[in-house]
Every structure is written in C-alpha cells, then in structure tokens.
Amino acid sequence: MKKVGILSLGRYLPVQVLTNQDIEKIVDTSDEWIVSRTGIKERRISADGEKTSDMAIAAAKDALKNSVIKAEDIEAIFVATVTPDSNFPSVACLVQRAIGAKKAFAYDIGAACSGFLYALTTAKQFISSGMVQNAMVIASDRFTSIIDWKNRNTCVLFGDGAGAAVLGPVQDGGMLADYMISNGEGSDLMGVMADKVRSPFNSSIETAKLPFVTMNGQELFKHAVPGMAEALALAVKKAGLALDDIKCVVPHQANDRIIASVAKRAGIDKERFFINIDKYGNISAASVVVALCEAVEVGRIKKGDKIALVVFGAGLVAAANIIEWSY
C-alpha cells in the first residue's frame, strides 16, 4: 500500500462578514451570549447568487496554486457537502468542469460536519490501493442558506466557506491512521427534516415546505464531547503513537466549549488545539480544512509534525485522522 499525504491546501471564505452585533439586530440575542456560549464573534455569508460550487471551485483553485499536481492530472474529485447547488449534478462534477480536470471521476460525499474527513479517508483508500495516483478533496457548505433566520437557537452558529486539499503519494509520513464511526441512533438530533413529502402522483399530499435546520443543541453537545475525544484517542492508538506525540489538534469548530471539553477529556492542553471559530462560526464540513489550512499558514504545523484532525456531526458521524505533515 502506498503512503498518502496532503500535498497542498486551499480555502475560500466569502467576503461579507456578519458580526454578532449585526445578528443582535435580527433576533433576540447578544454578543455576550454568543461569545460566552460558543466563542463565535463573526461569520462569513455568501453573496447573493454565490453557490456552494462557486466556493468549492475557489478553494480548489487556491489549493492548485501551491500544488505540484496540475488540474489536468487530477484523477479523482470528492466534495463533502450537505448544501449542494441542486440534488444533481454533483458539486464535484461542477468543480471538475470549472478546473478542467478532464481525467478525473467526481462525486459528492454527505457526512455533515464530518464530511471532509470522510472524504479524505475515502480518497486515501483510492490512492493507496493504486486505483488513482492523486485526488482533490473539497469541503464546501453554505449553511446560511438552510438556516431559519428567525430562530436564535441556530442562526447565530453557522457561516459559509470552503476548503480543499490535493492528495498524492509521499515518501515518508503522510496519513498514518484513520478512524471513522457513525451512530444512526442519534440521527434525529440534527437535520433538515421536510415535514411533507413531495409526491406529485398524489395531489392530496402537498409539496414539501422549504425546510430549515433543526437541532437539539444540548443533546448534540453531550454526544460530541465523548465522540470526538474517543475518535482522537482511537486514531492516535491506531497510529502507534501517544497523545504527547501530537503537536497540534485541528478539531471541527462547532463550539469553543466543546473543544475545551474534548481537550479536558482527552487530557491534552487546549493550547495544542487550533481554534478559529471566533472568525467563521461553524462552517460545517469546511471547518476542519479551513482551520488546517490556517494552522499551516501561521506556522502552527510544520514538516515532520504529527498532527490530529477530529470531527463530529449530524448523523451522528465522527472521525479522526493522524497525519505526519509532508511540507
């Protein structure tokens, strides 16, 4: 089996910033509540007409700028998203067309906030088995398009954005261990639940209303902390490492208090976690890859460092990857 690593990263965040003070004017909330309960200060909102695919394409181009692998040589494209432009075609095929990756096969992966790591591990299997030489893995979500802006329980939490990684073979290090686990028993805790089924053959059933995200925040919190701490511990063990060997943990950014509790439960100093939730809120699947991209850019992750990525999302779905950084 070939060793596989991340060869380059990219990201795209929409330009429009929505601060907590802006949200105070929309629903009954306060900057103090949002910061103390979540750590979020502001988030990005996609422009009118800016779609999930537009953000995915921008992130892909950013990753290709720093990549030794060119778009025309990419052999597989995976896009993690739960907010595709349309039911089909896939966002991945729209990215393929936009970047001119004519050799690639392309499809989307839906694993909510854990989508990037589910896609990363999928891509790794294709490369290490020899089916493809390389892959582009993207996460792009436009959660602000599925949020009820009258509901303060959810509208303060999410933002829009995308991140991308080019994967290929590496001589040393790379992706050392991968762990994924799902728990469908908790699938009612968060989702976009249509309350009426679209049924054009039966006119007595109305077409579904435009659905918004529903979420049982407290219950999710209770699952997220042990779920992430356990995924992290199991992936580290699979890699044959100790937690002390991990230079930096890049977690899904749903809530600063979740990250603090995961750090405490795992027995790792929170200072070793990379956190940027204050700037972007929860950007779903894109959270972990945007954070990874920024952690590398600011020098928190350097060549040879052993790092952990850990995520949790609706489904319920959790994952962790241990990587020895390649550049």
Ligand code: UT7
């Ligand atoms: O991405 C992966 C999936 N998502 C998650 O993992 C999210 C996990 N959950 C959380 O992060 C937290 O549960 C939330 C941030 C969603 C909520 O924080 P909480 O500390 O669990 O608050 P709560 O839901 O228990 O609400 C506490 C109070 C309530 O008022 P009462 O009943 O105590 O009077 C809420 O009505 O805060 C109220 N509240 C708000 N107040 C001001 C809820 N949302 C707001 C708000 N502004 N935006």
